[in-house]
Amino acid sequence: xxxxxxxxxxxxxxxxxxxxxxxxxxxxxxxxxxxxxxxxxxxxxxxxxxxxxxxxxxxxxxxxxxxxxxxxxxxxxxxxxxxxxxxxxxxxxxxxxxxxxx
Amino acid sequence: xxxxxxxxxxxxxxxxxxxxxxxxxxxxxxxxxxxxxxxxxxxxxxxxxxxxxxxxxxxxxxxxxxxxxxxxxxxxxxxxxxxxxxxxxxxxxxxxxxxxxxxxxxxxxxxxxxxxxxxxxxxxxxxxxxxxxxxxxxxxxxxxxxxxxxxxxxxxxxxxxxxxxxx
Numbered sequence: 001x002x003x004x005x006x007x008x009x010x011x012x013x014x015x016x017x018x019x020x021x022x023x024x025x026x027x028x029x030x031x032x033x034x035x036x037x038x039x040x041x042x043x044x045x046x047x048x049x050x051x052x053x054x055x056x057x058x059x060x061x062x063x064x065x066x067x068x069x070x071x072x073x074x075x076x077x078x079x080x081x082x083x084x085x086x087x088x089x090x091x092x093x094x095x096x097x098x099x100x101x102x
Numbered sequence: 103x104x105x106x107x108x109x110x111x112x113x114x115x116x117x118x119x120x121x122x123x124x125x126x127x128x129x130x131x132x133x134x135x136x137x138x139x140x141x142x143x144x145x146x147x148x149x150x151x152x153x154x155x156x157x158x159x160x161x162x163x164x165x166x167x168x169x170x171x172x173x174x175x176x177x178x179x180x181x182x183x184x185x186x187x188x189x190x191x192x193x194x195x196x197x198x199x200x201x202x203x204x205x206x207x208x209x210x211x212x213x214x215x216x217x218x219x220x221x222x223x224x225x226x227x228x229x230x231x232x233x234x235x236x237x238x239x240x241x242x243x244x245x246x247x248x249x250x251x252x253x254x255x256x257x258x259x260x261x262x263x264x265x266x267x268x269x
Contacts, residue, residue, distance in 0.1 A: 006265065009207050010230035015114035017127045024135050025109055028142050 105145050109138065115155070115232060116141075116162060122227035123166050123220065133169060137162045159228060159242045170220070214264040222257035229254055 015021070091099075113134075120133035140161055148157060215223050221243075228239045236254070240247040 005207065006211075006262070007230065009211050010226065011233075012204075012208070012231075013114050013118060014121045014130075014208070015117040017121070018113075018117050018131055018134065019127075020131045020135060021113055021117075024138060025106070025113075028109065028138055029106055 105142060108141075108145070112158060113138075116158070118231050119159060119162055119227055120166065122215065122223050122231065125216070133166055136169060137165045140165050153238065153241075155232070155234065156238050156241050159232065159234070163224070163242060210265060214261055217264050218257060218260060222253065222260065225250060225254050226257055226261065 116137050117130060117134050120137065121127065121130040124130040124133055141158065144161060148154070215226070218226070224243070225239060228234045228242060229236075234242070236247050236250045239245075239250045239254075243250070245253070
């Protein structure tokens with residue numbers, strides 16, 4: 001093989017060998033179909049929908065109105081006294097019981 | 103430029119580049135397909151001020167290198183021999199004498215090219231088939247311009263010796 005033959009051979013177009021020229025072109029130029037949503041995204045949406053349904057069914061109760069409550073319990077035993085000693089006062093519970101004959 | 107025009111213009115260049123870097127025509131088809139998929143995904147990002155062939159071959163080079171890196175990893179974990187790199191799959195010659203001689207020349211050339219290193223084959227292709235100059239080859243491969251010249255000269259000498267010994 002002489003130098004000229006080598007040069008010709010090296011510069012030869014070999015693309016005639018290819019079996020994919022037209023099929024690849026078609027594949028590349030045809031828009032790909034929309035990909036389906038991945039399974040995990042769908043399952044996430046289902047979980048959100050279930051949470052919304054649960055909230056609608058078991059609605060959280062609102063806090064009771066104070067006026068309504070105190071109408072029935074004007075002097076709750078759980079109420080704190082402002083002097084810090086409670087219902088028996090600073091004398092102590094025993095003295096209180098003795099004096100009031102509770 | 104629309105992608106279809108780009109494809110029609112550069113298909114043969116991309117195929118020839120793949121063919122020089124692959125073991126056979128089927129592998130070249132696979133590489134060509136991978137390169138065009140990558141080119142399509144990056145086509146809108148192409149900077150028109152740049153040389154399109156330098157951009158094209160730099161991208162093609164990355165795709166081919168990735169392909170062989172993955173193939174090396176696959177063959178490392180594979181039980182098969184994977185020793186088909188030296189095989190060439192040039193179609194059988196037709197019955198006409200000219201065609202037969204051409205096919206014989208191609209067969210000998212690709213048989214000789216398989217004895218060169220990947221980098222040497224790539225540089226020979228970029229220089230003598232894609233007709234890029236040394237500066238453009240340097241830009242594509244990341245080598246220095248003088249290094250490209252040295253490797254090319256050595257590679258061509260090696261190729262001549264291999265082809266000469268086969269005569």
